[in-house]
Amino acid sequence: MTILENYHQWLQDFANDPETVRELEAIRNDEKELEDRFYTDLSFGTAGMRGVLGAGTNRMNKYNVRRATKGLAGYLLENPENAKRGVVIAYDSRRCSAEFAKDTALVLCAEGVPAFLFDALRPVPVLSYAVRHLNAAAGVVITASHNPPQYNGYKVYGEDGAQVGPEAAEGITRIIRATKYTDCVLMDEKKALDNGLLKMIGNKEVDDDYIAQIKTLSINPELLRSEGSKLHIVYTPLHGSGNVPVRRLLKEIGLTNVAVVKEQEMPDPNFSTIKVPNPEDPGAYEMAFKLAAEVDANVIFATDPDCDRLGVAVKDGKGEWHLLSGNQIGCVLLHYILSSKKKAGTLPKDGAAVKSIVTTSLANKICESFGISIFETLTGFKFIGEKIQQFMDKGDHTFLFGFEESYGFLSSTFVRDKDGVNASLLVSEVACACMAEGITFYDRIQQIFKEYGYYVNNVVSTTLPGKDGLARIKEIMGGLRAQPPKEIAGLKITAVRDYLKGTRTENGREEPTGLPVSDVLYFELEGGNWVCVRPSGTEPKIKLYVNSNAPEKAEAESINAALCEAAKAMMA
Ligand SMILES: O=P(O)(O)OC[C@H]1O[C@H](O)[C@H](O)[C@@H](O)[C@@H]1O
Incomplete structure (x- = not known):
């Protein structure tokens, strides 16, 4: 049906619903709006x-x-x-x-x-x-x-x-x-x-059993008991569903110094105190930072409306706050799980972690150092959930941890989507482990970088709304496919993965990606760097992911900045 046919069908189908009719009548002569709503x-x-x-x-x-x-x-x-x-x-x-x-x-x-x-x-x-x-x-x-x-x-x-x-x-x-x-x-x-x-x-x-199960995910519960009283948390549920379970969990694991951002505690469909209820957005932490200064907190938690994402900010030894990326949180949790289990002699030989292709390669390095397999999926936690089921059906791997750069973390198998409550427990425990060692959470991230090399991950998103936006996104992806770059910012492309075609091409040799078909282009660059481009599947955006690494921070940052500039120009 055409846009206008669809429109008139709606007027006819819902003639008895005055609100819908009023809304539709109001846009009768607005071509753009009709197109966007009915194309x-x-x-x-x-x-x-x-x-x-x-x-x-x-x-x-x-x-x-x-x-x-x-x-x-x-x-x-x-x-x-x-x-x-x-x-x-x-x-x-x-x-x-x-x-x-x-x-x-x-x-x-x-x-x-x-x-x-x-x-x-x-x-x-x-x-x-x-x-x-x-x-x-x-x-x-x-x-x-x-x-x-x-x-x-x-x-x-x-x-x-x-x-x-x-x-x-x-x-x-x-x-x-x-x-x-x-x-x-x-x-x-x-x-x-x-x-x-x-x-x-x-x-x-449901809830009582869920919380009881989450508590079993604690790896070193004694750390929570011995260090918990020194941990001062500020938590904001950003007006969403995390308020009840996250607070209940923190209380039941013995963390009593939890200050909740009052203005963002109650459900509010307008999310009136923030621009977007997204822990990826620094604006979401403004009120939490204010409260953290008042109560002298050392860590801030923010969960999104459906509490599957957890954002974290931590204070370093000099009292400066750092908003962590999903990649940093994920790598610290992964490292903690693997090192604690190794120390306790409980790291399974068939242990496995799962991450998406656009998540930092630092995770691969960490897994490698513990002799643990790591699997990669397309973007979407559903693919991590699917992997867990496959491990169980085949009996070939023990799932240890899954994460995505978009602030999604999971260490259980009784939940099969990212879990902000599970992540709150783990981050609290790592914070306690750091205190027991006399270092900060931020120091732990630096230790990891020191051991494995410095990784910088950036996402540059461009919003392109509506039918025109969609056409533009297709044009950009089509253009990159038609004329793939040979190098980006002076770094040679060593292999190209085209997930739409389902191939990875290196030196003219093609092999299957092994993942479902998806509109994603991934350029592997020399030195273990990479650039990936894909349309978002949740918002009208095209996303550019840039992963760089070097032994030192300054070098990794400068490679990343150059790659971001060059990749942005490629899409112009
Ligand atoms: O990049 P997008 O397609 O917008 O997806 C970004 C994220 O969106 C949601 O949070 C999904 O649950 C995640 O699995 C995904 O990583």
Whole structure:
């Protein structure tokens, strides 16, 4: 259908919904807005479907949520016995999250699929845990994670507790596309509760067990006991779902010096105190830094609205604060897990870590030094979740740690998505371990660099919104494919990985990448440096990742700066 046909279909389908009609009438003569809302349908990206809230096929609204749910129900009902196990539904603090979660539950019930709906907001890791714990067939979280407030989204989980991979997403999408909006009906809520198809769940059914399990991830609990009283944490949940579980966890592991940023403690769909609720954004820590000065804290934690990301700032010996990158946090945690287990004689020979291809190569070096395998996946924690399942099915590896540069960390197998609560525990423990040695967390990062070489990782993102933006992103990627560079900033390209073609080419010889097809170009450069370009799958952006390394900081930084400049010019 054309843009205008789609528009008129919506006016007809939802003629009885005055709010939607009013919103659509207001844009009748706005060509750009009509195009942006109706040129395409929302689709599954890196982490589920995400879109700006509003009326339209390319927007997040109750009609798209209901249609997506009918698609999910249809997909599950291809195996009716399995579908009987039901779907767990969680939601965060975003606009319409609670309403969309209830609609999801009631559409499932109308399709005869049992729904377990959380009684209040919950983080992504709790949902992932609940799917496995309740032996459900699937899960859904209504969230747009770290995106700006005008977004919401729909993450879908498989029975293993990981977000669904490309194959299942395609299967669900096929049914969604064949479903008319007007065919999506909701069961009456009371009826759904009375006949047992809808079950409300809370602490008793899930949270208590989840927190108990998280506590088992502590590697040296005695460190928390002996050093915990010296650790002064400032925590901000950034108005999201982390507030309850992170504070509960910290309290239960004996960390009592935890000051919470009052202004950001309660759920707020407008995220009024920040520009974006994203721990990647330094602006998210402004209030936390103020509080940290007041209470003389040594570490700051920030979790995003669905509490799957954890951002960390630490104070060095001179009292200066450092906002850590996801790569730095991940490498410190990885090193801590491997070295502690080695020391205790519990490092499994078949141990393995997993990271995405755009995550720092320092992780490979660390694993190598401990004789541990490291696996690489495409961007998206679902691929790390999938790897954990493969390790278990094959029985060939013991999963130890997974992480992404985008502030996602996981050390358990009972959760299959990144886990901000799990990460809070580990960072606290490392901070205690450092105190026991009389050094700071920041010193630990420097020790690691000293041992393995200095690594600098940068991401340069350019926002290109709408249909035009998408065309521009395609043009940039197409241009790079048509005329691949031979060198970047004077560094020779030693191999090119084109994940869309599925090949890695070195000296004219092609070999398969071994990963699913994805629009990603990766240039391997001499000296173990690399540059990678890909469109974001969660926001209208093209992302450039630059990884450089050298024995000394200044050299690694200067290589990185030169690579960033040259790579940006390549995309102009
Ligand atoms: O680069 P993007 O496609 O926007 O994805 C960036 C990140 O987004 C979400 O947080 C996903 O859960 C992560 O797995 C991913 O790394």
